[in-house]
Amino acid sequence: MHPRDLRVESFAKYPPQGRSLAIANLNVLKRMPLILLSLMLRQIIQYDWSFPAEREQLLLQFKFLNHLDAASFDGLMSSFSAIPLSNELIEIDWIDNPQRFSEQLTAYLWSQHQIDNYHKTAQEYQQRLQAAFNPMPPAVPRWTIVVVGQGSQQTERPLFRRLRPRGTLFTEIDPAGALDILLDAVSSRAQQHPLEYGHWYIDGGEPHPAAAGIPGLTIMSYNKLASVAKQEFALLNQFTNRASKNGAVGVEAVSSYIAGLSPEDLNLKGTPVDAPLRHFEVNILTQGAGCQIYSTTFVQWASRECLHRAQPLTLFARFATRQSNAPMEQLLARDPLTQPQDQAGSLIDADMGAYYTWINQSRLAGAEQSRFLVWFEDHRLACAIAPSLPPGKISTAPTTMRRVLDWMA
Amino acid sequence: MMNSNSGYTRTGYLHQIAQQRAMTRRSFLSSAAVAGAASRLFGFAPLKAATLPREQKTVVVTFGGGARDEETFAPEGQENIPRMMNELIPQATFCTQLVNRGILGHYVATASLATGVYERFDNFADVAPKNPTVFEYFRKELDRPANDTWVIAPSNGFNRIGQSDGTQFAPGLGAQVILPKHLLASALGKTSSSAGLDFLLQDNYEDPLYTPPAVQSNVQLSRLTEMLHLSVDDFTHHAKTLSSADELSVYVMRQLMRQFAPSLLWITLHDMDIAHSGAYSLYLEGIQRTDRLCAEIWQMIENDPEYKGRTTMLILPDFGRDSDFSASGNGFQHHRTGDPLSRTTWMMALGPHIRQNRTVDRPLDSLDLVPTLGAMMNFATPSAKGKPILEVL
Numbered sequence: 001m002h003p004r005d006l007r008v009e010s011f012a013k014y015p016p017q018g019r020s021l022a023i024a025n026l027n028v029l030k031r032m033p034l035i036l037l038s039l040m041l042r043q044i045i046q047y048d049w050s051f052p053a054e055r056e057q058l059l060l061q062f063k064f065l066n067h068l069d070a071a072s073f074d075g076l077m078s079s080f081s082a083i084p085l086s087n088e089l090i091e092i093d094w095i096d097n098p099q100r101f102s103e104q105l106t107a108y109l110w111s112q113h114q115i116d117n118y119h120k121t122a123q124e125y126q127q128r129l130q131a132a133f134n135p136m137p138p139a140v141p142r143w144t145i146v147v148v149g150q151g152s153q154q155t156e157r158p159l160f161r162r163l164r165p166r167g168t169l170f171t172e173i174d175p176a177g178a179l180d181i182l183l184d185a186v187s188s189r190a191q192q193h194p195l196e197y198g199h200w201y202i203d204g205g206e207p208h209p210a211a212a213g214i215p216g217l218t219i220m221s222y223n224k225l226a227s228v229a230k231q232e233f234a235l236l237n238q239f240t241n242r243a244s245k246n247g248a249v250g251v252e253a254v255s256s257y258i259a260g261l262s263p264e265d266l267n268l269k270g271t272p273v274d275a276p277l278r279h280f281e282v283n284i285l286t287q288g289a290g291c292q293i294y295s296t297t298f299v300q301w302a303s304r305e306c307l308h309r310a311q312p313l314t315l316f317a318r319f320a321t322r323q324s325n326a327p328m329e330q331l332l333a334r335d336p337l338t339q340p341q342d343q344a345g346s347l348i349d350a351d352m353g354a355y356y357t358w359i360n361q362s363r364l365a366g367a368e369q370s371r372f373l374v375w376f377e378d379h380r381l382a383c384a385i386a387p388s389l390p391p392g393k394i395s396t397a398p399t400t401m402r403r404v405l406d407w408m409a
Numbered sequence: 410m411m412n413s414n415s416g417y418t419r420t421g422y423l424h425q426i427a428q429q430r431a432m433t434r435r436s437f438l439s440s441a442a443v444a445g446a447a448s449r450l451f452g453f454a455p456l457k458a459a460t461l462p463r464e465q466k467t468v469v470v471t472f473g474g475g476a477r478d479e480e481t482f483a484p485e486g487q488e489n490i491p492r493m494m495n496e497l498i499p500q501a502t503f504c505t506q507l508v509n510r511g512i513l514g515h516y517v518a519t520a521s522l523a524t525g526v527y528e529r530f531d532n533f534a535d536v537a538p539k540n541p542t543v544f545e546y547f548r549k550e551l552d553r554p555a556n557d558t559w560v561i562a563p564s565n566g567f568n569r570i571g572q573s574d575g576t577q578f579a580p581g582l583g584a585q586v587i588l589p590k591h592l593l594a595s596a597l598g599k600t601s602s603s604a605g606l607d608f609l610l611q612d613n614y615e616d617p618l619y620t621p622p623a624v625q626s627n628v629q630l631s632r633l634t635e636m637l638h639l640s641v642d643d644f645t646h647h648a649k650t651l652s653s654a655d656e657l658s659v660y661v662m663r664q665l666m667r668q669f670a671p672s673l674l675w676i677t678l679h680d681m682d683i684a685h686s687g688a689y690s691l692y693l694e695g696i697q698r699t700d701r702l703c704a705e706i707w708q709m710i711e712n713d714p715e716y717k718g719r720t721t722m723l724i725l726p727d728f729g730r731d732s733d734f735s736a737s738g739n740g741f742q743h744h745r746t747g748d749p750l751s752r753t754t755w756m757m758a759l760g761p762h763i764r765q766n767r768t769v770d771r772p773l774d775s776l777d778l779v780p781t782l783g784a785m786m787n788f789a790t791p792s793a794k795g796k797p798i799l800e801v802l
Binding site: 111112113115116161250251288289290291294296297301304322325342344345348349351352353355356359363 | 531690693733739741
C-alpha cells in the first residue's frame, strides 16, 4: 500500500484519540514518504497513552507540516523520499504494525549501508522542527536529583569524575537527614508547580515511604516491576517454544512479539487515569535492554526515557544495588530481589548512570537554567550543577544538604 | 532512530563537548602511544625486516564487543588497560583510526574483517560470508594444510566464519573453526557435570533471549580432543578453573598452538559485550580482562619456540560503541547509531618486523586488514577491497 492510498478506514484499529488525530491530519500523512510516515504512525498509535509533553510535540509537528506550502513540504520530505525501499518493506502492514516496520526498516538500512544517510536525514528533519518550534524553556528551571550508592560503601574509584568539571563538588555535606531534605524539596516543587506527569520519583529498590505521600508525584520502582519483568520472560518463553516448532525464531519475530505486549498481558493493573504510566512502564521493560535484570540499568534507562518523553520539571532518581552477575539463563529465571548484591559494581553503574541522566537533562529546552545534583547516599560527597555554582570547584567546608539546595536555587 | 530524538534540544554546550571528543581523538590516542614508551631515549626502534624469518606466523586478536576510546586509550580509560599501556604499546605500531563503515553487528563485522569486504548479511543469520576469507586465500595460494589456520570464535553464531559460501572458492579450503562454548557444552553433556559452568556458556549478550542457530561445528568434540591430545575430563576440569568465556577461548588457543602451531590463528574475544546489559562495571571488567588476556597471548607467543621471533600479532576491536552524546543511542550500552565513535576504533601491531613505538594517525579502514595480512604472509587477496597498511609491513 502507498501512503497516498490512506483513508479514514485505514485507522479503524487505532485507539480512539490516536484515530481522531490521524484522521484530522490525513492529508499530511498521505503526502509523507513511508519512512517518516511510519515514525509518525508509531507515535499516533500510542497517542492515547502519551504524556502531555509528547502530545504537544506531535501536535506542534502536525501544525508545522500543515502550514507548509507544497514546495516547502516536498523539499522537507525529499531526503526521506530519496532513500530507496524494498518491495518486502512496502508490503509490510505498516499501518497497524508501524513498530514492526521500523524494526525491518532498521535491518534493511544497515544491510544497504543507508543507515548513516538515514540518521543524517532524520537529524536534519529534527533540526528543522526545532527551529520552527523554538521550544520554550519550562516555567521554572528543571531539577534533577540523582542519589547513588544506596547500600554501597566508598570505593577507591573516585565518584562523579565526569560531572565534576561541570559543577561544584561538595566533600563535607552532613548526611544526617539529607535524604529527607531532598524529598522535601521534591514535594515542595510538586505542590508549587502542579503539572500532570511533571514530577517523578524513580527508585532502583523500594521507594522511600515519604515519597508515597507526595501529591502530584509519579512513582515507579524496580521492586514493583521486577515481577512484571518475570511475567514478560514467561510469556516470551511460551512464545519462543510455540514459534520454534515451526523452525528457528528470528530476532525480529522476538522483538515484534515483545513490542506487542500490553499492560494487561503483563498483569499491570490500574485505572484509566494512570494508563500513560502503565504503558510507560511496559515500554521500559519491553524496549530497554538489561533493565529487567539489573536495577541500576533500570533506573538509568527509566530516567532517560522519563526525561525524553515526559520532560518533567522534577526528576528524583535513586539507584540501589543490583544483583550479582550470573549466566543469563539464571538472571532471566531467578528473583532479582532475593539474590546476593554487587555493591561495588552497583556504585560504578550508578555513577555512570548519573552522568547519563545529566546528559539527557541537558538535551531538554531550558538546559542552561537546569539544576542537577548527584549525592552519594549516606555519605558526605555530592556534585551540584547550577548557574549559580562555579564549575570545577571543590568545596571542603562542612555544610548541609539544605544549604547546597539553597545555593543551587 | 529518529523517534528517539523528538523533543530533544541539543544544547550548544553539549554539542561542544561532543565536538571536543571527536577533535581530540587522535591526539590523546597518540599521546597514549608515546607515553607508553616514555622511557625510550630514541625514537623508532630499528626495523628488523632484514632478519625476517622465512616462515612467518600471524595471530589476529579481535574484540567482538566493541570498545570505546573512553574506556581504553583515552586518558580516563587507560587505567582499564594497564597491560596494553605498559607492556604492549611500547613494542607496537599503533594505528589510531580504524574506521568500520559496515554493519555494526559482531558476526557480520568480524566476517567483514576476515574477507576484506563489507558483508551485508543478517547478523543473526546462519550464513557463511559471501566473499572469500583470508583463510581461504592463505591456504590456497600458499598450499597450506587444514591445520595451519584456525579460528577460535566466541559464540555459536560465528560457526560459519571459517570459509566463504563457496561461490568463489571450493568448499574445504577455509579455516577450522572452534567454538569453545559449544565444545564445553558437548563435553559437559558427556560427563554430566555441568554444575557451576553455565557462566562459560552464555552464547551472546546482544540478544540473550534469541535462540542461536544450531551449530554445525567444523570440529566435533571427540575429534578435537583427539587432535589436541586433551581428554574430555581434562578439558572440563580446566574449565572449572576459569572465570570467563574468553579465558576458555585463550585456553583452547594455547592447546592449538602447542599441538599444531598454526601459521594463521584468529581469535575473537567477547566478554566485554556484556555492556549490552547496561551495567557499566561489568563492561569495564570485560575490558580489563581482555587487556590481561591480550598480554598473556603475547607472552604465549614469546614463550613458544614455534612462534617466538617470527610472529606478528594484530589486536583490534571490531568497532566501537555509541557515543555518550549521540541522542539516538544510550552511550556505551549499544552500537546501534552508526555515529563516528561507534565506527572508529584502533589497531595495534606487534612483531619482529613491526616498528616499535610508532603511531599511525591517518584514517585506515577495517577492510585494510585482509590485504595487510596478505602482504605480510605473501599471498594475494584479489576480492578484498582494502589496501595494505604499509606502516606495518
